[in-house]
Amino acid sequence: MLQVDVSRRQGAFLLDVAFATEHQRVVLFGPSGAGKSLTLQCLAGFVTPDRGRIEVDETVLFDSARRIDVPPWRRRVGVVLQTYTLLPHLTVGANVAYGLAPVWRGHERVRVDTLLAAVGLGGYADRMPAQLSGGQRQRVALAQALASDPRLLLLDEPFSAVDAPVRERLRRDLLALLDAFRVPLVFVTHDFGEAYLLGQTIVILAAGRVVQVGSPADVAARPRTATVARLVGATNILEGRVSDVSPEGMTIDAGVIVVRAPGSPRPRGDLVTFCIRPEDIHLTAPRDGATPATVTRLLPRNGMTTVLVSVGGLSLEASLAGAPPPLGSRVAVEVTEGAAQVLEGGPAEGLE
Amino acid sequence: MRVIPRRTGVPWPLNAAGLLLVGYLVTPFLFGLVGLDARGLVAALREAASAGAIMTSLETATLSTLLVIVLGVPLAYLLARGEFVGKAVLGALVYLPLVIPPLVGGVLLLAMYGPYAPVGRWLGDRGIQITDAWPGIVLAQMFVSAPYLVVAARVAFESVDPALEQVSYALGKPPLVTFFRVSLPLAWPGILAGVPLAWLRALGEFGATVMVAYHPYTLPVYLFVRFGARGVGAALPVAAILLAAGIAVLAVVQGVLRRSAGRIVP
Known part of the structure; x- marks a missing residue:
């Protein structure tokens, strides 16, 4: 369960986003500049909201009223961004091992190999990130994020810098990965096809606000406003x-x-x-x-x-x-x- | 001969002006070389060594560079990543030693650490002598060489993608761990590029040093003393030693940079 209610003034931009869902896969969808990424940054703890509350499965990550602000390194959220963020000075294996949860101490190698195999890159542990294609880097980034046993996976347009055919494969493999690791997902995209495929709940943002929340079929068939209608095609x-x-x-x-x-x-x-x-x-x-x-x-x-x-x-x-x-x-x-x-x-x- | 005009190219007045400056910079070296002889060079080396100037210079320049790294790298990171009031002022202050004459720096250091100045007297009462001792030399060298390292390290830290640090946080690594495992290793080549510059600047430091610590002799002070006593001919071999050190270090740096340039990949 995910409950989000955050607001933050960023220069002239005002973010004021609230939604709650029981679903495992949530997509934040909207045009660029809608505040999707900023919302994700609030969830990760990289950005502190001016006020609000963030709760994931009964754990409060942020609550301005109670002065709770769990720092990012204690939130246990896995983050994959659009830009390639593997640590360039470490091998693929060391990248995955970097954030490995403490329960795997003593079994690092086995766990890293399992995770790399799960993203389809078994045997790549000794490569350097620069030797990988964009799609492969994002697969490793997913394995790296999953290694920390996150309570929530936050993906910010992770496939948009990748060629279209590879992107399609990555989306499908992501769904399989989420089933295998049973980790809830918050996914940011401006592509409605991607939102439709990946989301059980789609939260549509425009100009810093939530304009509609619903299942993919629901928002596609019943857009509430002209803004949403245009976004969903x-x-x-x-x-x-x-x-x-x-x-x-x-x-x-x-x-x-x-x-x-x-x-x-x-x-x-x-x-x-x-x-x-x-x-x-x-x-x-x-x-x-x-x-x-x-x-x-x-x-x-x-x-x-x-x-x-x-x-x-x-x-x-x-x-x-x-x-x-x-x-x-x-x-x-x-x-x-x-x-x-x-x-x-x-x-x-x-x-x- | 007909000159075929090229579409791009440096117009001749600029060429001429540039060459004039190069000539002005290079000719003293030639005259210096002419004035050198092997026997005089060996003798000067031996005399400089027996005066302790060579070891004093190598030791103090190395120590001050190490201190500048230990203290300057955190300052550079603060300037690259910190968000605080007065950051611009602090960033400008770092450049201050570059724009004030070293002699002024020496006077300021004396005003604080001199034998009759408050801090100097307090330390002196506890048996720690700053002036006319190696601590004074190190302080003077740090004063003038710190900016070279801090500026290089700041640029190196700024070129590290902040998203990498964010991802490291998300993977459970607090800021200090992230600094040592992500930011520092990635910025290290750039920081390293500033080290030889800082070391050379410390090695060649004269103005502040001569005010704070006339003794023990460093190479530049020793050069000045020889010149005062025996003229240009006697100073020249010592100048050659300092010059050779500079050229050697620059050559090593260029070599290292060229080798690592092939290794650094986006």
């Missing part, structure tokens, strides 16, 4: 008026399209902001009664194609698996029933 953010209200939800008329949105209804005639994920916008052959649109741009990505269409002056984004319609062609737009998600605040929130 619900890129179609529109405004419309509530035209009909029923027990299942409401109908919103956005002028060029009319959508159904679930959730607690707003009064008829209200101006609301809502979002639709690109996967929920379908393009079909033009026909009577359907909303007509023109294909304005094709953006292939990862075997999918993001298709930008113009609907009466409004630009929408659709994500297609198969062959996309040709550029400039006339299509019809359909939205998955109930896929529209009503947001708090206006459509421009987070853009200024």
